[in-house]
Amino acid sequence: SQQGEEDPQALSIQEGENATMNCSYKTSINNLQWYRQNSGRGLVHLILIRSNEREKHSGRLRVTLDTSKKSSSLLITASRAADTASYFCATDVGTGANNLFFGTGTRLTVIP
Amino acid sequence: DTGVSQDPRHKITKRGQNVTFRCDPISEHNRLYWYRQTLGQGPEFLTYFQNEAQLEKSRLLSDRFSAERPKGSFSTLEIQRTEQGDSAMYLCASSFRGAVNTEAFFGQGTRLTVV
DSSP states (O other), rough: OOOOOEEOEEEEEESSSSEEEEEOSSSSSSEEEEEETTTTEEEEEEEEEEEOOOOEEEEEEEEEEETTTEEEEEESSSOOOOOEEEEEEEOOOEEEOOEEEEOEEEEEEEEE | OOOOOEEEEEEEEETOOOOEEEEEOOOOOOEEEEEHHHHHHHHOEEEEEETEEEEEEESSSOEEEEEEEESSOOOOEEEEEEOOOHHHHEEEEEOSSSSSSOOOEOOEEEEEEEO
C-alpha cells in the first residue's frame, strides 16, 4: 500500500488564487518530497523538506511539515494556468527502506 | 540534456510478447529506481539499484519482470510474457545518495500498452 495520502483528490481554483494541498503519511520519515506531474509526463521534483525542518520556501511554493501529526502541506501562491497538474507527496523513510513512497496525488486545475 | 532519459516513450505490444525498456540516469547518480504508474494513481515502487547492485525489489515485481544495471550506468527493465494488466507508465528515476539525501529525478516514462 502507498505511504502517503493527498487531500483533496481534486482542486479547481481561479488564476491568482492560492492552492493548498495536504499530505498525510503513516510512518517515520527521513524526508518528504513534493513532485508535479503534467498529464502523461514524468514527475518533476519541486521541493524536499527534511524531518528536522518545519517549513521551506521555493519561489511561489511553501511547504510545511508536522512530524507529530505525520502531515505536510504544499501551498502554491498566486497560481497560474501553467500550474495545472497533479501534485504528489513522496516520503523517504530512510535507512532500511530505500525508495520513495508516493500518494495518490491531488489534481489541480487553475482556471485562467 | 543531462536529465534522466527513457526509451522508448511509447510501446504497444501484443499479449504474450516480451518488452524491454531502457533508462539512462544522470551520470553522477549512484541510485536508480523503477516505478510503475497506472491511471489516476501515484507511482508504485518496483526496484532500485545502488550502482550495479539490485538492492530491493517490490513484491509487485513478479518473476516475469527482471531489471539490470550491468555497469552501474544505464538500466533495463524487461517484462516477459506481457499481460494486459502490465499496461502502465514505467518511470525511471535516479538520485545521489551520499551524506545528505537528495531528491530523485524522473524520466519522462515509457507508456506500455498491452493489447
